[in-house]
Amino acid sequence: MDVIVTPTPTLQGEIQALSSKNYTTRYLLVAALAEGTSTIYYPAHSEDSDAMRRCIRDLGAIVEEDNEKIVITGFGKNPKAAEQLDVGNAGAVLRFLMAIASLCPDVTFINRYPDSLGKRPHSDLIDALGQMGVKIEHNEGKLPIRIQGGAPKGGKIQVSGNVSSQFLSALLFLTPLLEEDSEIEVLHDLKSKVVVGQTLEVLEQAGIVIHASEDLMNYRIPGGQKYESKKYVVQGDYPGSAAILAAAAVTNSDVIVHRLEEKSKQGERAIVDVLRMMEVPLTHENGIVHVKGNGKLKAVEFDGDKATDAVLAMVAAAVFAEGTSRFYDVENLRYKECDRITDYLNELRKAGANVEERQAEIIVHGRPEGVEGGVEINAHYDHRVIMALTVVGLRAxxxxxxxxxxxxxxxxxxxxxxxxxxxxxVEWVE
Known part of the structure; x- marks a missing residue:
C-alpha cells in the first residue's frame, strides 16, 4: 500500500503518544527470562513487539493479553527447543534472541525480508557468541542464521560496538543466566550509548546486577543470577513521536502530545531540545509536549548518535529551516533497515530538498520557501524513512x-x- 501526502498548512489537536517499542521489546524479553509471572502495562503494538511476542511464545513463554496489559509466564534460563524462529523485519529482536537462542540446542532464524533485515550484518555478535563456545552457521554474517548452542560459557568476552549497540545488549541479557561470571569489553567505539542505558535500566528493574564502567565500555556480570518476575509500565515513545512533533514544527499548528516523560532515558527525547534550538514555539511539562508551530525554523548542529531514531525526523524539519543544518556522528544510520543516509537523502532530493552526505554526516541546506514535491518516492521498506518523508510532504x-x-x-x-x-x-492507495 502507498500513501499520498497532500500539502497541509495547518495541524491541530491532541494525541496520546504510542507506547515505547524499545521498552516493550525489552520488558517482554526479561519477563520471558523470569521463571514466574510478570505483567506489562500499556505495551506497544507494532511489528517489532509482535515479533518478540511470537518468538518468546515459540521458546516456551505463556503470553496472555488484554487491552491494557500482557501477562507472561517465563521460561527462565530453559527456553523450549525451537527449530525455527521468525523475527520478521525486527533487527533488535533478532539480535537479542540470537543470544538467548544459544541456550537451545539448534535454532535457525529464517530470512523473510531479504531486501531489508536480510542485508544487515550481525558478524560482531556472531564473533562474540563464538567466544562463548556457541557454533553458528551463517551467510557472511547475515540471515539465515543457525545457532547450535545449549551450553554457552561466560568468561572474558569482547564485542565490537561500532556498528550497533544491540550486540552488546544481547550479551547483557544472556550472561547473567550463565554459571560463570563474565567480563565484557567493548571494542572500537560504542554507538547509541543511550539505548544501552535503557537496556541496563530494564535489567536493573528485573533484579539483575551488572557492574558497568562509567564510559559503558567494560562490564562485570556475576553469573548464576535469576530474573525476577515483576510489574512493568511502558512509557510513551519518543522515536515515533519525533515525526509527529516535526510535522507540527513545519506547519502552522497547535498540537499536543501526551505521555512523553521529561526525564525519560530515551535519547530521542532530544527531539524536543532540537526543535527548541530551531526556535519552534513549544512547552514540555507534566509529560505533555505542546507545539504551536508557525512554520519558521532556524538551522541547527546536532550529534545524532545521542538520538539515532529521531535524526530522520530532525532532518525533515531542517529541510525547511533558514540556514544550513548539520547532523554528525550518524554513521550507524547506514546499518538500519536501509542505508538511512544515502537512501533517505536520495528520496529527499527527489522531493526537492537540498541535502548532502558524508560518511557520518547529513548536511541540510534549508529551503524555508518549501520544496516542489509532485513525485513518487521510495521509502525502502523503512518505517523511519516513511514517517520522515511524510513530514516533508506536508510542507511540499x-x-x-x-x-x-x-x-x-x-x-x-x-x-x-x-x-x-x-x-x-494523507490517503492510502493501492
Whole structure:
C-alpha cells in the first residue's frame, strides 16, 4: 500500500503518544527470562513487539493479553527447543534472541525480508557468541542464521560496538543466566550509548546486577543470577513521536502530545531540545509536549548518535529551516533497515530538498520557501524513512506518493491515523 501526502498548512489537536517499542521489546524479553509471572502495562503494538511476542511464545513463554496489559509466564534460563524462529523485519529482536537462542540446542532464524533485515550484518555478535563456545552457521554474517548452542560459557568476552549497540545488549541479557561470571569489553567505539542505558535500566528493574564502567565500555556480570518476575509500565515513545512533533514544527499548528516523560532515558527525547534550538514555539511539562508551530525554523548542529531514531525526523524539519543544518556522528544510520543516509537523502532530493552526505554526516541546506514535491518516492521498506518523508510532504508545494508506506507498522501502525486526527491530508492507495 502507498500513501499520498497532500500539502497541509495547518495541524491541530491532541494525541496520546504510542507506547515505547524499545521498552516493550525489552520488558517482554526479561519477563520471558523470569521463571514466574510478570505483567506489562500499556505495551506497544507494532511489528517489532509482535515479533518478540511470537518468538518468546515459540521458546516456551505463556503470553496472555488484554487491552491494557500482557501477562507472561517465563521460561527462565530453559527456553523450549525451537527449530525455527521468525523475527520478521525486527533487527533488535533478532539480535537479542540470537543470544538467548544459544541456550537451545539448534535454532535457525529464517530470512523473510531479504531486501531489508536480510542485508544487515550481525558478524560482531556472531564473533562474540563464538567466544562463548556457541557454533553458528551463517551467510557472511547475515540471515539465515543457525545457532547450535545449549551450553554457552561466560568468561572474558569482547564485542565490537561500532556498528550497533544491540550486540552488546544481547550479551547483557544472556550472561547473567550463565554459571560463570563474565567480563565484557567493548571494542572500537560504542554507538547509541543511550539505548544501552535503557537496556541496563530494564535489567536493573528485573533484579539483575551488572557492574558497568562509567564510559559503558567494560562490564562485570556475576553469573548464576535469576530474573525476577515483576510489574512493568511502558512509557510513551519518543522515536515515533519525533515525526509527529516535526510535522507540527513545519506547519502552522497547535498540537499536543501526551505521555512523553521529561526525564525519560530515551535519547530521542532530544527531539524536543532540537526543535527548541530551531526556535519552534513549544512547552514540555507534566509529560505533555505542546507545539504551536508557525512554520519558521532556524538551522541547527546536532550529534545524532545521542538520538539515532529521531535524526530522520530532525532532518525533515531542517529541510525547511533558514540556514544550513548539520547532523554528525550518524554513521550507524547506514546499518538500519536501509542505508538511512544515502537512501533517505536520495528520496529527499527527489522531493526537492537540498541535502548532502558524508560518511557520518547529513548536511541540510534549508529551503524555508518549501520544496516542489509532485513525485513518487521510495521509502525502502523503512518505517523511519516513511514517517520522515511524510513530514516533508506536508510542507511540499505538490503531493508526494510514498511507496510501500504500510511498512510504517514496524513501529507505529497508527501513524497515519494520528496524522489524520490532527488534520493532515494523507490517503492510502493501492
Amino acid at each position: 508545494k505538490n503531493p508526494i506518493r510514498i511507496k510501500d508506506a504500510h511498512h510504517v507498522a514496524k513501529s507505529y501502525p497508527i501513524y497515519f491515523d494520528h496524522l489524520k486526527a490532527l488534520g493532515a491530508n
